[in-house]
Amino acid sequence: MIIDIINKKRLGKELSYSEIDKFFNAYLDGEIKDYQMSALLMAICINGMTDEEVFALTKVFIDSGEVLQFTGIIDNMVDKHSTGGIGDKTTLIIAPIVSACGVPVVKMSGRGLGYTGGTIDKLESIPGYRTDLSDEEIVNQIKNIGVVVTGQTANLAPMDKVIYALRDVTGTVSSIPLIASSIMSKKIAGGADKILIDIKVGNGALLTTRKDAKELSRLMIEIGKIYQKEVHTIISDMNVPLGYAIGNSLEVKEAMDILQGKETDNNLYDLCIDLSSTMVSLGKNIDKSDAIKEVLEVLNKGRAYEKFLELVKAQGGDIRKLKVSDNLKYIKAPKSGIISKINALELGKLSVSLGAGRISKEDKIDFEVGIRLNKLVGENVKKGDVLATIYYHKDFKMPKLETIFDIS
């Protein structure tokens, strides 16, 4: 009985493979309602899962669709995934860099989750950009230009897709077992041989403590072992947003700035170099120091930016039509000093209230709104300086400055 399974988990007991399989598949078939699945997800969030349960859930997610094979097309396929953060546009930057270094990239990305943005929403802010490539289109594009960034194909872990959308709006995103099975099922079904996971920690991430990040890392490595996948993890800070922009079109613009070498002195640039050189080193089986040299070369010679333009064009996007809102409001410094803190979570909440993220499953995203920071942590400001520009369309509640910036 459905209710017995929910109650069992509510009491913190271990579910068997067949209970997990039955419950989740019944949801996919429409026999279990959103509210029943939400209750189970909340019980999992609160009581956790044993490793065996996580392995079972991952298998159920994988088995809900196809498993892609790139053998003969890409040997030694490397994939990357971020657990999500505020202003995290790393995929838009590293996919073209890694591909320009000669390592093919097939990246299947997701939509926003909680206050964290999703790569697919960001890419859809480019008019015409298609995020629904078929398996055949993916293979053709990888052969032609060596890079694809698309949504999960309809038949790749379809169970995760529906659960992900439900988690987004039911306060059930920050669960280590749910994050591990969601990400690993997609990476395994996507055909990767080596998987790099960027685990974000901080108030603007799904996980807020290093202890939780380490536990997620352990669990993902264990899942990888079952499927003979080499899993590497990086734990990176998400107490401050990544780079300057938060919001879909604004983030695409910032990614283009980084690829064109216009911005090199911030946390986003540093993380992108780290992640892309790790991917190149895994893909080519070379030392990381050599991979860093290759990465810097494709960036400096403009080859990574060219690859980005090639990618956008191949997927039908017209970058000249990328737009941000013309309605601007400014957050100004009330006093002079040094910025000691920028609160990523509050910026994430503000961006969702502007319409850059979803509050309910059916919400349409406004691609043109968001926030662009003018100053980062550690910078000096004078009273009256603009700290951030807000791009908006609809009315929104201006947050109190001190909830976002600390000036000391």
Ligand code: URA
């Ligand atoms: N990214 C995913 O794909 N799934 C999660 O659960 C969290 C981040």
